[in-house]
Amino acid sequence: MSSISPLSRHRRSPQDAGTPSTARHALPGWLPTSLHALLERADIRINGGRPWDPQVHDRRFWRRVALHRSLGLGEAYMDGWWDCEALDQFICRLLVHGGGTESQSRWRDAGQWLWQALVNRQSLRRAPTVAHRHYDLGNDLFQRMLDPTMSYSCGYWRRAHTLDEAQTHKLDLICRKLQLTPGMTLLDIGCGWGGLLHHAATHYGVQGLGVTLSGEQADIARERCRGLPVEIRVQDYRTLQGHFDRIVSVGMFEHVGRRNYATYFRTCERLLEPDGLTLLHTIGSNSSSHGHDPWIDRYIFPNGELPSVAQIATASQAHFVTEDVHGFGPDYARTLRAWDTNFRHHWPEIAPRYDERFYRMWRYYLNSCAGAFDARDIQLWQWVFSPFHRRAAYQSVR
Known part of the structure; x- marks a missing residue:
């Protein structure tokens, strides 16, 4: 404590x-x-x-x-x-x-709708905001709160007993869903601290490119992937060029925004090989609401939006075939509680860099989100997509 x-x-x-x-x-x-x-x-x-x-x-x-x-x-x-x-x-x-x-009040709800109708909150110019205000808070914080893989997304607890096991199982689940084989090229959009690319390169023999908007994340990702065929860039995914056998995005789509959903899938289609696969791991909303929680927006994830099933399906249908949708939202509540335990345990080590109000803010963030997942108010999905006319059959993996 x-x-x-x-x-x-x-x-x-x-x-x-x-x-x-x-x-x-x-x-x-x-x-x-x-x-x-x-x-x-x-x-x-x-x-x-x-x-x-x-x-x-x-x-x-x-x-x-x-x-x-x-x-x-x-x-x-x-x-x-x-x-x-x-x-x-x-x-x-x-x-x-x-x-x-x-x-929130009806006036604030109406204001959110009007603001989003007039402004692209996740434009190329505004997209780095969340990286600077959240992901660049300090690697000391995230290294102590997360597991050794530095996975800042939902763990997979089906056969896991610890946070480290849950995150390692999640990374391997993604690799198996993508049907990775040695020599493939893997693009990780929003690669975080490089945990997935490290796992994929080490255990599946792929060559990887990871992009993030956080310089703090990129520093650790480059260090941990040193000696592996992995490149890390600080770059917006929309500006990428080239072709990849597989594309993955874990915990990044929440920052894309509804005005850019079609752009995201169009970009993935442009970058993906004709016989490739792409996996999207994202938190989701039960409805296609235009609102967002004002506290989370102000203090945790500025300009974030949670997509609905309908929004993802609508934005992707012109570009991909949906091969699989896997929901395991309750696992996120358990993941968040494990993060909260780590955060409280290690707080004395990082307290000099922060303050009491930050401590309370961070615990409110972790616990309120855990409560939202427990209530099934928000969800966690993994979607697998393939290009049209891909001939190879896809078998769902769990």
């Missing part, structure tokens, strides 16, 4: 000093009826005694949540205004009982 206890270090504001606990934490009568009803349906008691019951420390919490919904809830947690022993269970209960519809 971290040496920092967010609860013990909370500072109450002067206006809270001396205020009786029961009065300060009672549900305000002016709260929207829908929020009262949501808490009742979800069996959540403010300052209750169960692990999923939130403990409110600051009376300003209520107005912040009422005005800013999901964004206010996350920011209030970052500021130490509330805590919850089982934050993932709290979020899961909210989402299972309809909390997603209360996540």
Whole structure:
């Protein structure tokens, strides 16, 4: 457990000093009826005694949540205004009982729709934003939170007992789905820290090219793939040239954006050999919504969007045959909890580079996402595509 206890270090504001606990934490009568009803349906008691019951420390919490919904809830947690022993269970209960519809106001929802209609948030110029603000946070953070393969995506827990096993099994699952053989060329779009390319080159004898927009990721990827037939570039996938036997993308499509889905598949079609295969590993949404969680967008993954099955199918159908769709979203909740355990355990080693608010932000991110996967509010899919007229039969792999 971290040496920092967010609860013990909370500072109450002067206006809270001396205020009786029961009065300060009672549900305000002016709260929207829908929020009262949501808490009742979800069996959540403010300052209750169960692990999923939130403990409110600051009376300003209520107005912040009422005005800013999901964004206010996350920011209030970052500021130490509330805590919850089982934050993932709290979020899961909210989402299972309809909390997603209360996540933001209609005005904010309409503003998101208008902004996305007018602006390509993932254009060539804007695409590096998420790399600079998230993936370049510091390799020290990710090296301690992730497993030795440095896989920052859902592990495959079907036969795994540890995070390292789950990620190694995931990497091998991808290689088997792509039917890799020695001498093939593999393009990894959004290669991260090079774990998949290292595995594919080491165990399947392929030659690889990985592209990322993060300089921090590229540095480690080049080092770990030293001596292997693997090249790492800091480059946008849309500017690539050449042809590859196989193309893979793991955990990158969430940053592509709906305005660029067709461009993504058109680019893969241009780069893929006629008898090739391409695999897409992505988090997904249950519906083709134009919205996105405002807290995640502001603090974790700026300009991110989760695709739906319909959006992926529509964008890909002009370019590829869908050979396989494999969903294992519940595995992501287990992966996120393993990351949270690692993060808490190693926090004292990296705390001097960050601060308490970052600690709380990161734990809220990991646990709220775990709760969303537990609630089946978001999904994880692996899609396998082949070019039209590819004659070789495809056999699904699990």
